[in-house]
Amino acid sequence: MKLSKTIILLLFLFSVEIKAQEVAHSLAKEKPLITGFVHGFKNGSRLYLIELTNMGRGKQRMVDSAMVMNERFQLTDRNPSTEKPRYYFLYNSNASDYVYFWIDDQPITFSGQKGNFRNSLINGSVTQQMQEVFTRTVLPFYNKRDSLKQNHGDEDSMKQLLAELKLAEISFIEKNPSSFISTYVLSGNCKTWGLKTTKELYQKLSPENKENSFGMDVKKYIDLNKEIGIGSLFVDFEQPTNDGKTARLSSLKSKYVLLEFWASNCGPCRRENPEMVKLYQNYKSRGFEILEYR
Structure with a gap:
């Protein structure tokens, strides 16, 4: 019984060691996204990399951080988005040094100087x-x-x-x-x-x-924004109406439609509402509709 426990323990330790070797091997094979050289930074200074998703128009995604040693650093994006190119933001601890840049689908080299990050040299990105x-x-x-x-x-x-x-x-x-x-x-x-x-x-x-x-x-x-005239086909769109529902303009096809855009805090809009009601009552039998968007 004691021997079997010893064997089980040895097998467990062996599997842990194999797994650790696999992880180490995987990390060794992983290519850094950015290999950097930064002059003027002390050892232990930390740099951070953020991706601005949707090509700069989306949310920020923390990518990686690295410690500067001998004025060198490496940063890796282990979960890159499928966007090409991707927009990144590199900065130091207090954001006194920062730079925005584009990366295509290849690693880049970065060469910068403390106090002048925005004039850094970036090689490997055609878009940049x-x-x-x-x-x-x-x-x-x-x-x-x-x-x-x-x-x-x-x-x-x-x-x-x-x-x-x-x-x-x-x-x-x-x-x-x-x-x-x-x-x-x-x-x-x-x-x-x-x-x-x-x-x-x-x-x-x-x-x-x-x-x-x-x-x-x-x-x-x-x-x-294309130019339209009488008889031209309208540009269809969808938007919330006054009653909170979503309506598409094309749902009123083959009718005479008055589009009314208004806001609840618009005094003139509210004063005009009774006139709209009268207008609708007079012409609804002829296929007239009023579509109010807010």
């Missing part, structure tokens, strides 16, 4: 390289804008500067239709640039760019 090209393109305009604000520059000078900035951004998109950054820039400016310019630039984008998250946002903007 294009982001840096774009930043160098527009930075002079932003510097001039800040100078005009500080010196209370005249309105005409500011308008001229913003017009030149727009041309520089458009030129970047036209020269780089296959770059993710072009779609990223277009998506952020479509409401400012308007339908005509946005549509022209969208048509020049590569098929891959049209299908990514930002490309689909641009397409949605174009679809929702």
Whole structure:
């Protein structure tokens, strides 16, 4: 009996040792996402890596942290999202040093200096390289804008500067239709640039760019803002109504529909309600409907 217990214990210890070796072997094979060199950081300084999901528009996801030793560190993303590219935020303990950057599907090398993280060198990410090209393109305009604000520059000078900035951004998109950054820039400016310019630039984008998250946002903007006239098919949409239900505009097809958008704290909206009731009573027999959205 004593011998059997000893054998069981030995087998258990052996299995634990094998499992530990497997874990160690797995970690040894795991490639770091970022291999970094940071000048000016003391041994024991800690760096943190966060992913900003949905390409910078979603929630923050803590990825990893690392201790700096001999001005070197490594960071690994053991549960990467399927997004390409992915947007990351690297910072130190008190966030006095930080930098945002894009990573494609390959590891990168990072070279930075304490107190100047935002000018770090990042190699291995094509998307990040294009982001840096774009930043160098527009930075002079932003510097001039800040100078005009500080010196209370005249309105005409500011308008001229913003017009030149727009041309520089458009030129970047036209020269780089296959770059993710072009779609990223277009998506952020479509409401400012308007339908005509946005549509022209969208048509020049590569098929891959049209299908990514930002490309689909641009397409949605174009679809929702296309010019319509009498007899044109409306753009269908769904939204909560005044009674709390969700209604789609197409549910009232083949009727005369008055769309009314209002808010409960809108005084004029409330004062107009009795007139809406009269209007509906007069014309409901002819297929007239009022759809109120809030």
